[in-house]
Amino acid sequence: MGIPDRFDVTVALDYYAPYVSGLTEAARITAEGLAGRGWKVAVACAQHDPTLPRQEQLNGVHVFRAPVLARISRGFLTPRLPLLAARLAARSRLLHLHLPMPEAAFLMALRPKARVVTTYHIDAFLPDTPMNRAAMRLADHSCRATVKRADLVIANSDDQARGSRLWPAIRQRPFRPIPSPCVDRSGGTPRLREGDGLHIGFMGRIADDKGIEYLVRAFRAIDDPKARLLIAGDYQTVAGGSNIARLRAEAGDDPRVRFLGLLRGERVRDFYASIDVFALPSISESFGIVQVEAMMAGVPSATTDLAGSRYPVQATGFGRLIPPRDPEALRRALLDLAGTSRADRLAGQRRARELFGGEGFLDAHEEAFRSLVTPEHRADRAT
Structure with a gap:
């Protein structure tokens, strides 16, 4: 053409x-x-x-x-x-x-x-x-x-x-x-799970504005050897450079932290199917497509209370808002959301799809x- x-x-x-x-x-x-x-x-x-x-x-x-x-x-x-x-x-x-x-x-x-x-x-x-x-x-x-x-x-x-x-x-x-626009990423296979412990996920650019270091600190304060933190996102071609080296240093020798790199296609669906709670710890954010896609897959989100990024959580009620740069508040929110019942997950998923799907x-x-x-x-x- x-x-x-x-x-x-x-x-x-x-x-x-x-x-x-x-x-x-x-x-x-x-x-x-x-x-x-x-x-x-x-x-x-x-x-x-x-x-x-x-x-x-x-x-x-x-x-x-x-x-x-x-x-x-x-x-x-x-x-x-x-x-x-x-x-x-x-x-x-x-x-x-x-x-x-x-x-x-x-x-x-x-x-x-x-x-x-x-x-x-x-x-x-x-x-x-x-x-x-x-x-x-x-x-x-x-x-x-x-x-x-x-x-x-x-x-x-x-x-x-x-x-x-x-x-x-x-x-x-x-x-x-x-x-x-938010894509319905439900229907994946939990290929990234490692056992039945709490699995927390983040997806996005591996960069300073995403506040991932506060998530790593929050996760490392969770005393559960079966828990896993799955961090997915590009750190090789990020505009302005990635902070992956600092994040690896934050993770230290904790074998529970996984850096997955950029995921595409069905691997994105599998990622959401593998986690129990999503975290969006950004210090600069305006919406957070990834948190909405997590919600549409039945996963609640712990999100920083910033103008714009808090809107999906406020609109759906499917998550918790926490102050930026506060690992302890984030840790508490993650553990709280881990106990979300199946009925509440289905209700949150339905609300997210109604508001942001299609x-x-x-x-x-x-x-x-x-x-x-x-x-x-x-x-x-x-x-």
Whole structure:
């Protein structure tokens, strides 16, 4: 299939598949879902891996990548990305920006004619150093300038938006809360279990903002030789680097702690089927797709009480909220949740599926996008 002359929507962000993070997965699943419903979708992103093609079609989505000139902490210098996104937006009715994206302000300065939707996923977070503080101020400035010119702003929840550093700008624009897409990962096989002891799981990027060291400390304070801590997630290609060495040092010689690496496909289902409690100990988080997917598999979540990330627990009642950076509170919550009855697990699973399962997120995006463009302004569907 050739490249269309026009698109319904151009999606712009820094990282896209095959990179894995909550932001990129939300963007990918939404883009592919729209493409599956007949929308013509283009993605403008950085060529974060030089072995990736500059242009390809992935699951119905036309992906265009701009070369990376230099890498800076979690980000990179990609001067061609705003130009690439602007060219694609000029052929589109909608431009969908996933923030934070440092280049977004430059893209907006090019004055794309497309209507602009921004999905604001999270306030930028970097470990506290003078250079990183400057980088976060720059990211906030770029996001704020972009939000102020957006025709519509989307966030994972009203709670996340109101707790953001950008809320003063967001509140002045048309706003819709739409939860991130969550996949039902139930039905796996507990291949990762080692006996009948308490199994606690974490899944996500192995990085500073996930607060995993507090989970390791909480787990090591549990005096049960049969207990296991399963930590799944990428630590080899994490933007800005992984803290895996520090986490291994935290685990020390405790043979109960397992670092599983990045899991894909059926192994993700097997992971959720192998644990009794999920932990999301992040010190920076806006929703936590993984905790919702755990809930949808019947596993309650112990989650830090942060704007946005607490919303799924509050909405479902299927978990416990704990203060950030508090291993003792996390330990107590994990042991409390371990006693969740089968009936309560099934009820929590049902609530999570009702609130976050299916294609409700996609219906909401279609409704939001169609509110900005009339049917006659849609791209020609002929291939």
